[in-house]
Amino acid sequence: MVSREDAFAFRAAVLDLYEREGRDFPWRRTADPWAVFVSEIMLQQTQTARVEPKYLAWMERFPDAEALACVDLATLYDAWRGLGYNSRALRLRESARICAELYGGIPPRDERLLLELPGVGRYTARAVLAFAYGVPSPFLETNIRAALIFHFFRGADKVPDRDLETVAAAVLDRDDPRTWYYALMDYGAWLKRREPNPSRRASAYSTQKRFEGSLRQARGAVLRALSAGAGYGTRGRGLADMAAELGMEYGRVKDAAEGLRRDGLVRIEGDTVRFSD
DNA sequence: GTCCCGAGGT
DNA sequence: ACCTCGGGAC
Known part of the structure; x- marks a missing residue:
């Protein structure tokens, strides 16, 4: 599906753009697994620009899993407010309690154990492995879908995640997955500002009902x-x-x-x- | 109206 | 395979 030459050229193009126009975020300046974990929960279906100030304030207020584990829900919601999908805050606190209880406050470096934490699905488990621990594995989110569909599925529609994940595995830089995924996500985000959103051609894509009156x-x-x-x-x-x-x-x-x-x-x-x- | 570094439930 | 979950910038 993707030749070694294709993968090599794609990686080079993506990393080249990253050198010139890569984004900088506070959660990219830390390797603290708990901080990475918090950022990934916040970033689920929520724009980076919206997350950034909330993340900084949150980590200032609740710097580790132990600090979050004992916070009451009114305080928790007050800090979360504005991020949306408020159940995430509740799940994040529960994950903090589990991590504090079982793992010394550190999200486990193990996909299966990560998936047992509430609020952690396929994407988040592997993203935490890559960004906190440098462990390479294929994963997808909207920017990655945009980048891969644009380059490897020209003219295709309703591209299934299964196919996209195959390509994600083929182009993955196993030597430095952290930098690779920063670059790939930034490339997808950059692409969306210049093309009709390619991720709309993913089978996973769907529109949502109007918010007003909902x-x-x-x-x-x-x-x-x-x-x-x-x-x-x-x-x-x-x-x-x-x-x-x-x-x-x-x-x-x-x-x-x-x-x-x-x-x-x-x-x-x-x-x-x-x-x- | 469109989008957002998805997850959980049915 | 489908639905629901927030809220603001654009």
């Missing part, structure tokens, strides 16, 4: 209201008060709260809702 928007509103110190869950103030004060329909607030409860973020007793711890 349940996820309501969930965000409920969490913000909870953290605002408005006293919900106390003095008999509950979902009905929240709905009135947010100017939202009661049923919508109730549905949002129920979703948050299923995700373990809040507890609901009767009409009152509060953070789950």
Whole structure:
């Protein structure tokens, strides 16, 4: 599928661009496995520009797994707020507790054990191995898909991840996977500013429903209201008060709260809702 | 409207 | 194979 010559030329082009226009991020300036782990959780479906200030503040406040393990959910959400996909914060704290308990606060250098941590899937496990430990293995995310599809799947559509991962393995620089993946991601990000997003031709690609008026928007509103110190869950103030004060329909607030409860973020007793711890 | 260094659940 | 999960920059 990919000849050695193709792989060599592609690597050279990608690394050349990286030398000239590679991006610099705070999580690339550390090899601390816990810091790398935090950054990869934050970066799941979240732009680098949005993550950067949050990451810096987060690591200042919770420098290691032990520091994060004992934080209450209200504090946790307050620090996470703005990153979106708020269940990630809960999973990150749980991963911190597991790492502190079992691994001395250090994410394990083992794919199978990493995958046992909540919030860690195929991408994150291998990204942590590469960026924290220099262990090479093929993995995909949106920028990598863009780069590989643009170069190796001209004119193709609905390119399956299985094929992309085969190519990712063929072009992988096993001597320095850390630099390689920084360069490959930067190349994909660079490409997207010049071409119609090639990752749209990946089978993994999908659009999402509009945010305005969605349940996820309501969930965000409920969490913000909870953290605002408005006293919900106390003095008999509950979902009905929240709905009135947010100017939202009661049923919508109730549905949002129920979703948050299923995700373990809040507890609901009767009409009152509060953070789950 | 489009995008984001995906994961977990069904 | 499908769905849901945030929120802001552009």
